[in-house]
Amino acid sequence: MMAKALAANNKPKTARKDPKSNSAGNPKNYVASVGKAFAVLRSFSSDAFELTLSEIAARANLDRGTAFRLIQTLVELGYIKAVPQSRRFRLGVACLDLGYTVLSGGTLRALAEPLLRELAPSAGDAASLGALDGGDVIYLARVSTGLDRHKIDRRPGTRIPAYSAALGHVLLAYLPRDEQISRLEARPRIKLSERTLTDLDALLERLDFVRQQGHAVSDGENAYGLRTLAAPIFGAQGSVIAGLSVTVDATRMDMTAFHDRALPQLKRAAALVQDLAIKSGVSG
Structure with a gap:
């Protein structure tokens, strides 16, 4: 870690x-x-x-x-x-x-963790809070209740490539185009599964769609057998400061059922964290 x-x-x-x-x-x-x-x-x-x-x-x-x-x-x-x-x-x-001090006190983590505990297990098997750092997503908080068999490490401080994950897509989607390209080019893009998008044009098209619909979807793109939804958290100045995601084991629920069940809860949680962050002056 x-x-x-x-x-x-x-x-x-x-x-x-x-x-x-x-x-x-x-x-x-x-x-x-x-x-x-x-x-x-x-x-x-x-x-x-x-x-x-x-x-x-x-x-x-x-x-x-x-x-x-x-x-x-x-x-x-x-x-x-x-x-x-x-x-x-x-x-x-x-x-x-040093890292724990940064991640714990007076940050979005403190605001989001109670809501993450509600999302997992009510909406899925795991719920996460993440922020963008260069071409990576860095996890700020994570609650997991049912993904042990996948052996996926997403503890606070963990980094994953932003191009490969729903959480990364929702964080990149609201950036200016040149910054999207810069961050997507910041690290090599390799296939983590047969569904991972690595082509730059295809990724930019995906980011446009994510911005249009207001959330991101991943079905086995970052890891086999996992389905994820992610939603943005906006700051007082209108820019995205973080994202929330919820993940489910694909063997438990198909994508349509997961989308219908989890997305309303996820969006409510993201809106609540956003409101609390703005009112308390937390910017990230």
């Missing part, structure tokens, strides 16, 4: 951009050593949760000496842990504490 919460995506990064190039602030205020430290932390991913010094240096675009000193500093602070009897490192418990 810790690796997922900090990873920008699940692929090795061999050409990381300089964070200063994307900063709208004064470059003179940028502290390079802090940026390099976070590059080290972001080197880890769900597919690479243990790394050697050389691997960290390569993924963070750092020389070995700089990477070594940063690793040792982060080990002292508890953000990286040396794996016993090996030359490998992994993220430390301090990363979990």
Whole structure:
């Protein structure tokens, strides 16, 4: 979970951009050593949760000496842990504490969790709250009551590709076209099932349809045997700040029955979270 919460995506990064190039602030205020430290932390991913010094240096675009000193500093602070009897490192418990603080207090998660517990099991087997981060959906909260056999990990902090999921589609659908394309191009698009859309034009057409109907549908596109509906949560300025989804095991219910049963409950829950977020000033 810790690796997922900090990873920008699940692929090795061999050409990381300089964070200063994307900063709208004064470059003179940028502290390079802090940026390099976070590059080290972001080197880890769900597919690479243990790394050697050389691997960290390569993924963070750092020389070995700089990477070594940063690793040792982060080990002292508890953000990286040396794996016993090996030359490998992994993220430390301090990363979990930091991530939990962000995900828990004073956020949409606190507003949405009671409603997620109502959606699962009344509308489906699992209900989730997620937000967009680059080309990924990051899960902020999840309640699951009946998907154990699928062994799907969607704990808070988990990332999935936005192009492949209903939750991602509903978050992308309300963005300007150029931003949709940028985020869809931010990571490789591979088929997670035979139903996964990967063609850019087909995905853009899907996003137009999602925006038109106000919700997204996935029938086995992200994972075999799962059906999902997702709805947007709008902020005070009219932009989508998060999304709610509900998922059911395909063996329990066909798509039509699931749609008829779950969509009204899902939309009511999303509208209520939206209203509470606007009234309480929560923006994400």
